[in-house]
Amino acid sequence: MRSRCMVGARYRTGMQAVLSGVPCEGKDVWNGRGGHGCGRTPRGGRDTQGGRDMEASGVSDGRGQPGVRLLVVRPHPDDESSATGGLLAYYHARGVQTGVVICTGGEEGEIHDPTLDPVVARPHLRAIRERELRQACALLGVAELRLLGYRDSGMPGTPANQHRDAFVQADPSEAAGRLVRIVRELRPRVIVTEPPGGGYAHPDHIRCYQVSLAAFHAAGDARAYPEAGPAWPVAKLYAIAQIDDGQWETLQPAFQAAGFDVGRRQRSRQRARGAGPETATVALDVRPYSEIQRQALLAHRTQIPPDSVWGRLPAALYRRAFATAYCIRLHPPAVPGEYEQELFDGLPV
Numbered sequence: 001m002r003s004r005c006m007v008g009a010r011y012r013t014g015m016q017a018v019l020s021g022v023p024c025e026g027k028d029v030w031n032g033r034g035g036h037g038c039g040r041t042p043r044g045g046r047d048t049q050g051g052r053d054m055e056a057s058g059v060s061d062g063r064g065q066p067g068v069r070l071l072v073v074r075p076h077p078d079d080e081s082s083a084t085g086g087l088l089a090y091y092h093a094r095g096v097q098t099g100v101v102i103c104t105g106g107e108e109g110e111i112h113d114p115t116l117d118p119v120v121a122r123p124h125l126r127a128i129r130e131r132e133l134r135q136a137c138a139l140l141g142v143a144e145l146r147l148l149g150y151r152d153s154g155m156p157g158t159p160a161n162q163h164r165d166a167f168v169q170a171d172p173s174e175a176a177g178r179l180v181r182i183v184r185e186l187r188p189r190v191i192v193t194e195p196p197g198g199g200y201a202h203p204d205h206i207r208c209y210q211v212s213l214a215a216f217h218a219a220g221d222a223r224a225y226p227e228a229g230p231a232w233p234v235a236k237l238y239a240i241a242q243i244d245d246g247q248w249e250t251l252q253p254a255f256q257a258a259g260f261d262v263g264r265r266q267r268s269r270q271r272a273r274g275a276g277p278e279t280a281t282v283a284l285d286v287r288p289y290s291e292i293q294r295q296a297l298l299a300h301r302t303q304i305p306p307d308s309v310w311g312r313l314p315a316a317l318y319r320r321a322f323a324t325a326y327c328i329r330l331h332p333p334a335v336p337g338e339y340e341q342e343l344f345d346g347l348p349v
């Protein structure tokens with residue numbers, strides 16, 4: 001059963017309008033096309049071809065002295081790369097320690113990797129996707145990766161929703177407690193997560209927002225989850241934002257000239273025009289990191305075939321399509337028209 005989550009993130013950057021049909025799980029939209037990226041290894045990253053464990057990839061699992069300034073909380077393996085990949089690479093390039101929490105194992109995703117037999121691989125998909133996730137995080141320069149440990153809930157209305165280990169079946173308080181423990185361990189100043197409602201009707205995206213919001217508030221409250229470590233107040237909570245900045249429409253002629261009929265596919269979804277860039281609190285120029293983002297996304301081989309649109313789109317066009325990462329500040333609430341240069345505005349260095 002396909003469990004697609006569309007690049008979920010909707011912090012779209014021009015073409016992210018299109019990416020809204022990309023992965024997360026079974027991105028067959030575009031028959032497996034997706035990506036962001038550049039091919040060069042980010043600072044601190046390593047070649048991760050072939051799959052390695054977390055230690056080998058340079059991504060910490062908690063041993064040593066953990067600590068991050070930015071923590072990105074997403075539902076499925078590949079969400080970290082599809083919608084927040086540019087943002088993570090942006091901050092890594094600036095020497096900011098970043099962390100990623102993935103809530104589920106992505107067990108309901110499709111298997112597009114041509115080197116895998118889907119029947120054989122299916123029972124092992126969680127482990128396969130974890131390896132892909134670690135490769136992607138290494139490419140993005142993520143210092144700390146944590147797994148919340150729940151099972152992928154699948155697309156709305158599918159039997160996977162009812163699995164006893166599904167994220168959507170978890171007790172919300174228990175799930176928030178798991179995240180509080182991670183927040184108090186890693187002590188970020190800023191958390192970025194799903195928008196209210198998930199930005200996409202996948203139950204795990206919706207639940208990810210709910211759990212992140214609860215954990216954001218509870219982490220700084222010493223009375224909440226005292227067993228989860230000393231209280232740590234996080235300064236800001238942001239949501240990735242699906243923004244229609246007009247870039248995608250502007251690129252239509254270029255897409256068509258390059259042989260990609262993005263317009264037809266997009267029009268077929270009959271999407272309404274989304275909120276404009278004036279609604280975003282932060283708009284980061286992530287163009288220099290588009291190829292890193294693409295390589296991270298393509299590390300999720302089970303989800304995104306190398307011959308997908310995301311893998312084949314010319315670099316210059318891809319860079320223009322994924323030019324900006326938009327976020328909306330949820331806490332402290334942004335006032336209408338408020339704009340920040342970046343996520344750490346107003347915070348001590």
Ligand SMILES: [Zn+2]
Pocket residue numbers: 005006008023024025075076079202205
């Ligand atoms: Zn997802």
